[in-house]
Amino acid sequence: MSLDTQRLQPIINFIWTVADDVLINKYLENQYQDVILPMTVLRRLDLALEPTKETVLKTYNEFRGKLDNLSGLLTSAQHGSGLAFYNTSPYTMKKLLDDPRNIDANFLDYLNGFSENVQDIISKFKFRHQLETFERTNITFSLIEKFCNPKVELSPDKISPMAMGYMFEDLIRRFNEKTNAAAGRHFTPREIIELMTHLVYLPVKDKIQQGTFLVYDPCAGSGAMLTQSKHFATNPEGEIKSKASFHLYGQENTGEMYATCKSDMLLKNEDPDKIKFGSTLSEYGFDPELKFNFMLTNPPYGTSWKQDIDNLNVGTGKKIEIKDRRFNLKIKNFKGELEEKCLTSRSNDGQLMFMLHMLSKMKDPKDGGSRIASVHNGSALFTGDAGSSESGVRQYILENDLLECIIQLPNDMFYNTGITTYIWLLTNVKEERRKGKVQLINASSEEFYQKMRKNLGDKRVEFKPEHIQLIQDMYFAFEENEYSKIFDNEDFGFYQITVHQPEKDENSKIITDSKGKPKSDNSLKDTENVPMKESIADYFKREVLPFAPDAWYDKTKMKVGYEIPFSKHFYQYIPLRNLETIAQEIFDIEKETDGLLKEIVE
Template structure:
């Protein structure tokens, strides 16, 4: 078996041919489609003769050969051209025309992949630079037959190449894919409660990723389910906005025998490619902190005209971060409970936990999630886990089919201390989860119990949904005239009532489980006996102050000890000054 590193470095060596004629940032435009082409070329090689014989037979009968050719390949695609990459090399003077003819010989789904890569443009450019024959020859030397390179390894090669090209062109590599071990953890958390159902023979499940990238999440989930139950079948669906990532995802799914029409191109938020469909499982790593201004018109229209019949009924987050829109999108895709229900995992940064006060879009979305009892758990990951950002990230697990013991509850797991240092950093990624870490987090989730680590620090905590809610109350104080007398209203409903002084106005957040009147009497009136609550301004809010729930107070050192340290330091400085002046 060729190793991934050897494969990647071989494919990377093609860059040496391109140097000078291509900018570094454009290498990927050649190497990625050629890698896909060589893989498809190798995958189809064993059935090539049978396909050509079948084509001739069906053409004689005047029958559409497509379905018959597909049956011969045993794959959801075929190529009806007599050419392949090795044959192309036998006619060096016509390599450009023959290569394009060969591409045209593929079935429509494959042709679409090369159109997204804008492959014809690159072929013409290579031909003009006198490089097309050499590049084609180079790729013919690499053996990408499935017997030599597994689908999983092929996926990893694609990912490594994309990351390298993204770095060269200063793109954010994290836009394209999620670290494999993070996906493995998410898939574990999705499947752990359903392992009995998933181990039955002939089980068929659907999985959807609205931000599919190069298809890493879909691939890893498929591999995991195959390990769990070789007779289970996972039908995958996705949508992706970046043309290159979409092309790679589609190529990957094609090779794995998935229905590639389930992978849709376009912007999930403004143009839902799977409208009205529901899924058993879903995974997503949407872009963090990316504004949604480009799709604002369509999203607002859906929110205002469709309300809860659309995807964005609960509310809209601030324009600077669209990640919570993906959360709402996934909720809308959950299979109804009477049809078996749904569970999904989404990676978010810290802001969806607490950004936005009571009544804001973010708070209303959290309120909808918690009041509908959809949130099973949130896992806090270590920093420096992703290729394009070092910030803290959180995996949210949502379900509309919670087991009885989880109903009305939310589990928070602090896995921020569970990591090992990578041998070599990749972009911002310096840390990784080991298999043991993944197993430990999965066990903490699966056991659904509070837990502490070896030092006694909490790592798993369980809360009621209401623990995250609060009433935001507006506390008013009376307006007084220059003589210090309370100003009273003179007309309407306000007649004879004290008027509020806007300069003294304050808000208080009262925990949801507390009685507002009792809280007010205890916390406010002793300090401001003339204060009152304006009931018209009371709002319900929800926030999840994750870190606060795992904060452990460490008492400061005794003062005497600090004094001794200061004295020792002062004495040392005085000695040094003496030495200088001597």
């Protein structure tokens, strides 16, 4: 499902002018979005309620005081809005303009008329904090008038939730660029979401035609992954055409994004209570026993989760011991024995903690299992030495045969970063040919993207439908070629051994302990990573002893490590040019410079 972003630009541009026309000299530039974003959402909700306004008011005036709870009536199709929300104020945004002298009081009445689920949205935007400034600077009328302009076409009938998410993210990106602030972490280009949804749903296309399925994003942002993935699965003109019920769940800890996401869930008649506010890692908003069929996310990477650690940590001192079963998992030690370990990544990057969180929410394979698509940067592949939590997360994933495929994306795909990113595909219901295997797909070269005519922040390249199809075809083919490699799970594991060499005195005599064993020279101590498939003894004999004949390693103190050196597996050696070629080029240059080089050398 493609999104015509060019069609949205005039609307975005007009909304952008509101800041320069109305807010300038009233607000600081870094405060513009505190007004523009909630006003955009409110106008969108306002337009959705306009057709049923009179019906809602009639029902409200007839039954208030007679029934304790009017919500059921006011949201019904016959007597109310036919949506999951309503407004009992006599005003709409357009009607507010009919009484300019009392517009501030009436606007407050209008806001207070919204149902509780919209009150939560207004609260998360902290929008009521702005009303005093509106009144003091006398901009309320101008602001509302701008948003009622026909050029601001925000009706949900004409602007889909996916389009709305794009518009919001583009506005935030512009605000952040204007104030030199870092762009939001929740921006995932729509074509990447499209690729993710294809690879999550299409492999189980035949199994999701009927029934009920739960879809979850623990870092929901504007909700685009949720709404776009459901549309892909249920679109009657799409590839799947599922008639099943898909229930969308999400959690978001940024107030403005939570409010945006929840507002579009309301407009889509999704259950707004399935969108939770707060940190997924330390304030998970759903029943711990709830499991999901599909999970798609782009978690924050390179972002601190120290506050979550502080909220979860019940240990003392420097040792982190989180008593949370999401992060306490059994992995094998070097003896092959299962040991429970608290896996907590370093405090300045919590991306792998979201991975563990999602793994804990997978349905049992007996109940159909789960499929996950998650975007990560390179550190998730290799950061952390043997024995570290990061390595432990990879170990748990690979030992339990949960990793299906990793796809390297082109650089410069995201609005806020040009770094290399990867899509991880995980499942606990692998098809037979993929069991015990991992596929790596390198989609970073020019064959897989198109350069954009105009950059959007740091985003300089994009996927077209043919690029998505190309990647998709390689995934389903599950064959090796220039861009696709297939490995055993164990290919990414290794044993880390510490290599010791004896201490020697000034006469080069080996120093021994009381038992006559050589003492280890700390200055010569080193480590070796032995591939898991290889005999440690054979490796040591081949790679160490020829260079250090007296070396040894302690067989009782080895560590298990896992890393996925993606670039190494796709490295292409470019041979050095021979001397004759280089010499000929020099002579050619000399001729071009009429012997100048010869004069300089002589």
